[in-house]
Amino acid sequence: MPLTAPPERPTLLLIHGFPHDHTLWTAQVSALQDVADVIAPDLRGFGPATVVPDTLTMELFADDLRKLLDARRVKRVVLCGLSMGGYVALAFAAQFPDRVQALVLCNTRAGADTDEGRAGRMATARKAIEEGVPAIAKGSLPKMLSQAMRTAKPELAASVEAMMARQPAAAVAAASRGMAERPDRTPMLASITAPVLIITSNMDELIPMSESARMHAAIAHSELVVVQGAAHLSNVEQPTAFNDAMRHFLRKLR
Ligand code: MLT
Numbered sequence: 001m002p003l004t005a006p007p008e009r010p011t012l013l014l015i016h017g018f019p020h021d022h023t024l025w026t027a028q029v030s031a032l033q034d035v036a037d038v039i040a041p042d043l044r045g046f047g048p049a050t051v052v053p054d055t056l057t058m059e060l061f062a063d064d065l066r067k068l069l070d071a072r073r074v075k076r077v078v079l080c081g082l083s084m085g086g087y088v089a090l091a092f093a094a095q096f097p098d099r100v101q102a103l104v105l106c107n108t109r110a111g112a113d114t115d116e117g118r119a120g121r122m123a124t125a126r127k128a129i130e131e132g133v134p135a136i137a138k139g140s141l142p143k144m145l146s147q148a149m150r151t152a153k154p155e156l157a158a159s160v161e162a163m164m165a166r167q168p169a170a171a172v173a174a175a176s177r178g179m180a181e182r183p184d185r186t187p188m189l190a191s192i193t194a195p196v197l198i199i200t201s202n203m204d205e206l207i208p209m210s211e212s213a214r215m216h217a218a219i220a221h222s223e224l225v226v227v228q229g230a231a232h233l234s235n236v237e238q239p240t241a242f243n244d245a246m247r248h249f250l251r252k253l254r
Pocket of ligand 1: 016083179232
């Protein structure tokens with residue numbers, strides 16, 4: 001079946017991070033409908049429990065997204081990934097460059113894990129199975145949202161923790177192993193010809209701003225936005241600034 005020509009209105013595919021599901025994007029999905037057709041799926045294994053392989057690689061997630069776009073007959077897409085979602089977006093761009101209209105790389109990095117990082121992923125995989133995902137969620141929350149946010153909006157912090165806690169242990173373990181295996185995507189950055197928006201935030205301790213600056217320097221058609229007053233989840237903590245940056249970028253694509 002032929003794929004449709006690129007529409008004037010871009011299709012925006014939002015890719016959540018780890019260990020998240022599509023509800024990470026609650027503050028974006030309807031807010032950005034005025035500038036794009038927004039799709040926010042659950043990555044395989046996240047959201048409702050499904051059977052997953054031992055390792056969920058970034059390439060496998062990317063191929064799932066390609067199938068989703070084929071099913072919707074979307075030829076080219078604006079891919080926006082946060083953190084692990086950014087690893088998936090880069091894997092997609094490496095495998096299917098002609099399907100990428102533009103990229104938004106949020107609070108993410110291009111590099112692979114260090115040996116120490118890989119050992120940490122294996123420990124996370126074991127912990128998910130042996131202790132359960134709620135223990136991982138509790139430990140991750142202080143890095144996801146700033147102390148100021150957790151104090152000012154405890155109900156929002158609780159909903160982010162609950163989103164992480166409810167993810168199936170098998171998927172959390174398999175995606176940890178998959179992240180450990182991901183290659184260094186730095187060499188491909190210079191070959192990206194699509195427009196790229198890089199978003200980071202000034203209080204992100206999980207993936208520091210320097211990682212975004214490095215990607216910005218390596219990608220020719222890129223712009224860098226630093227969201228102030230947010231930790232790792234810039235889109236949750238500062239949705240207005242995040243959405244303004246997205247809207248500005250998406251409008252320029254038309
Ligand atoms: C995420 O938010 O997706 C994770 O922090 C990514 C990672 O652990 O590298």
